[in-house]
Amino acid sequence: MAQDQIAMLLKSGFLLRFDLSLDDLLQRIVETARYVIGARYAALAVLNDEGQIAHFVFSGMSKEEADRIGEYPKGRGVLGLIIQEGKVLRLRDVRKHPKAWGFPPHHPIMRSFLGVPIVVNGKPYGRLYMTEKQGGREFTQRDEELASLLAAQAAAAIERAMLTERVRQAERLKQLNDLLGTLNRLTDERQILEAALRGVQKVLPFAEVSICLYRPTDDTFSGCAATQGSRLSQLHQRWRQRPIAAARTPLLPCVREHRPVRMDELVSPRTPFERWLWHKGFRSFIGTPIVLDGVLLGLLFVAADKPSAFSDDDQAFLNAVAEHLAVTLKNARLLAELQEKERVRGLLLNKVVTAQEEERRRIAYELHDQTGQLLTALLIQLQLLGRELSEPSLQERVERLRQLADDIAVNLHHIAWELRPPSLDELGLTAALERMVSDWSERFGIPCQMEVDGFDDGELPSDVAIGIYRIVQEALTNIAKHAKATRAKVVMRRQDGRLQVIVQDNGVGFDVASVLRHPDEMKRLGLVGMMERAAMLSGKLTVESKPKRGTKVFLEVPLGQTPSGGDGR
Ligand SMILES: Nc1ncnc2c1ncn2[C@@H]1O[C@H](COP(=O)(O)OP(=O)(O)OP(=O)(O)O)[C@@H](O)[C@H]1O
Numbered sequence: 073m074a075q076d077q078i079a080m081l082l083k084s085g086f087l088l089r090f091d092l093s094l095d096d097l098l099q100r101i102v103e104t105a106r107y108v109i110g111a112r113y114a115a116l117a118v119l120n121d122e123g124q125i126a127h128f129v130f131s132g133m134s135k136e137e138a139d140r141i142g143e144y145p146k147g148r149g150v151l152g153l154i155i156q157e158g159k160v161l162r163l164r165d166v167r168k169h170p171k172a173w174g175f176p177p178h179h180p181i182m183r184s185f186l187g188v189p190i191v192v193n194g195k196p197y198g199r200l201y202m203t204e205k206q207g208g209r210e211f212t213q214r215d216e217e218l219a220s221l222l223a224a225q226a227a228a229a230i231e232r233a234m235l236t237e238r239v240r241q242a243e244r245l246k247q248l249n250d251l252l253g254t255l256n257r258l259t260d261e262r263q264i265l266e267a268a269l270r271g272v273q274k275v276l277p278f279a280e281v282s283i284c285l286y287r288p289t290d291d292t293f294s295g296c297a298a299t300q301g302s303r304l305s306q307l308h309q310r311w312r313q314r315p316i317a318a319a320r321t322p323l324l325p326c327v328r329e330h331r332p333v334r335m336d337e338l339v340s341p342r343t344p345f346e347r348w349l350w351h352k353g354f355r356s357f358i359g360t361p362i363v364l365d366g367v368l369l370g371l372l373f374v375a376a377d378k379p380s381a382f383s384d385d386d387q388a389f390l391n392a393v394a395e396h397l398a399v400t401l402k403n404a405r406l407l408a409e410l411q412e413k414e415r416v417r418g419l420l421l422n423k424v425v426t427a428q429e430e431e432r433r434r435i436a437y438e439l440h441d442q443t444g445q446l447l448t449a450l451l452i453q454l455q456l457l458g459r460e461l462s463e464p465s466l467q468e469r470v471e472r473l474r475q476l477a478d479d480i481a482v483n484l485h486h487i488a489w490e491l492r493p494p495s496l497d498e499l500g501l502t503a504a505l506e507r508m509v510s511d512w513s514e515r516f517g518i519p520c521q522m523e524v525d526g527f528d529d530g531e532l533p534s535d536v537a538i539g540i541y542r543i544v545q546e547a548l549t550n551i552a553k554h555a556k557a558t559r560a561k562v563v564m565r566r567q568d569g570r571l572q573v574i575v576q577d578n579g580v581g582f583d584v585a586s587v588l589r590h591p592d593e594m595k596r597l598g599l600v601g602m603m604e605r606a607a608m609l610s611g612k613l614t615v616e617s618k619p620k621r622g623t624k625v626f627l628e629v630p631l632g633q634t635p636s637g638g639d640g641r
């Protein structure tokens with residue numbers, strides 16, 4: 073291509089036509105420079121804020137050749153000159169320049185030199201330079217003009233690429249933010265893993281994503297969560313049947329040092345796992361450890377068909393996800409443990425309450441049937457004895473004994489009734505409560521009204537009926553013990569498919585929150601017990617009270633469904 077055409081091409085801004093990442097763009101610039109200027113070598117040195125070379129891109133030399141030279145230039149010699157002065161520098165023989173530093177071993181000989189600064193946004197961004205003019209001894213004035221044109225074009229393209237990169241980073245940050253937000257809202261381990269897979273897949277659509285589970289007991293990977301139907305999902309079956317030793321994968325640094333492993337080009341697979349990946353068509357991958365309190369839970373593993381598919385940004389993104397995943401998993405596990413403990417506690421409580429009710433019932437029947445019958449026999453005998461005696465003083469003493477036995481029988485009956493009112497089994501909850509309320513009222517001299525509305529005893533399983541009965545019993549006992557009330561009321565009504573029970577008094581009231589905050593350990597169990605009972609019935613109990621304003625105990629229980637507990641009889 074003639075140089076005029078090349079100039080036209082550069083003026084038309086052709087570099088801007090490519091939508092490249094910044095790294096790819098820099099590579100394209102040096103290759104273009106080498107071609108259009110006709111140089112054997114071209115390079116671009118990107119500067120950091122201190123004006124030192126931070127990044128070096130080259131063309132005309134293989135990576136192996138560059139590796140043999142060793143470190144990239146530091147910008148001490150002639151290169152430093154264009155860096156410091158920011159001017160174009162064209163030399164016939166760079167070695168003869170007074171500032172020439174000399175070449176390191178294995179560095180090819182370079183004579184002719186052309187260097188131009190690249191200024192992005194008014195700030196020095198880097199230097200583009202070419203050496204060894206092809207087909208001539210030195211670079212020409214025209215080459216210099218072309219190089220300046222190219223540098224201006226490169227600056228515009230770099231600026232745009234940097235802007236795009238910033239937008240992309242902002243987008244990625246948002247995606248990361250969304251994903252972390254989703255993870256924060258989840259408490260179920262399986263859902264967390266699935267959300268993480270989906271979130272990572274969205275950001276890296278070209279890759280397959282999985283979460284491999286690590287088993288420390290035998291240092292293996294024993295399972296893997298991955299998108300259904302993906303190649304990586306096959307690992308789950310394989311590893312579940314036969315866990316793979318971490319040493320048979322390239323992921324050992326994740327396990328031993330908890331650091332990510334990144335493979336940019338899977339050319340000669342060494343471990344069995346790498347061979348599997350290779351056969352499945354994967355050419356690059358990253359394993360990022362998921363570490364919790366210094367313990368490895370697993371890996372966030374991504375793999376792609378293209379070599380070098382993942383960038384540093386991708387790696388940083390995966391690190392952030394893995395870190396957050398560890399915390400979310402920890403919380404989910406703690407919550408699951410807590411829920412399990414709560415479940416077991418509920419079961420135990422249920423058992424205790426059921427056993428307690430059973431025991432009360434047994435004692436009540438024993439008192440009523442056995443002791444009660446003996447007392448009745450005693451009463452009859454005393455009556456007969458009284459009739460047979462003719463001595464009035466003896467008759468009087470026997471009558472007193474009979475009275476005593478009668479009182480004992482009444483008391484016994486009352487105790488047995490409180491332990492387990494037979495009417496609860498025989499007549500149902502409403503009748504049992506009515507009897508309890510009228511007995512209570514009479515005993516403590518407090519008028520108590522009872523209202524029942526729109527509800528039928530048959531709707532309640534027996535353990536729910538017992539639970540409600542015990543709650544009302546404790547609420548009334550509390551009124552008698554603490555309230556100094558002059559009136560009380562018990563209401564039982566159906567409301568939106570639920571049973572509401574209200575026990576209310578007009579007494580002194582109390583500060584509910586402070587009593588519940590400081591339960592007097594083993595002493596005050598009434599309110600707490602009522603709440604526990606309500607929870608066992610899948611219901612809810614609240615207490616509304618204010619000093620001097622009376623107290624309202626409000627219980628709500630679902631109707632038409634069997635609660636979690638046992639029968640209770
Ligand atoms: N209806 C009420 N009126 C006024 N104060 C009440 C009423 N119900 C409860 N309280 C207050 O709340 C406290 C806690 O009640 P709770 O039933 O838990 O324990 P308790 O009755 O003191 O002891 P327990 O029920 O374990 O024998 C009571 O000590 C009392 O101060």
Ligand SMILES: [Mg+2]
Pocket residue numbers: 546549550597598599
């Ligand atoms: Mg009490």
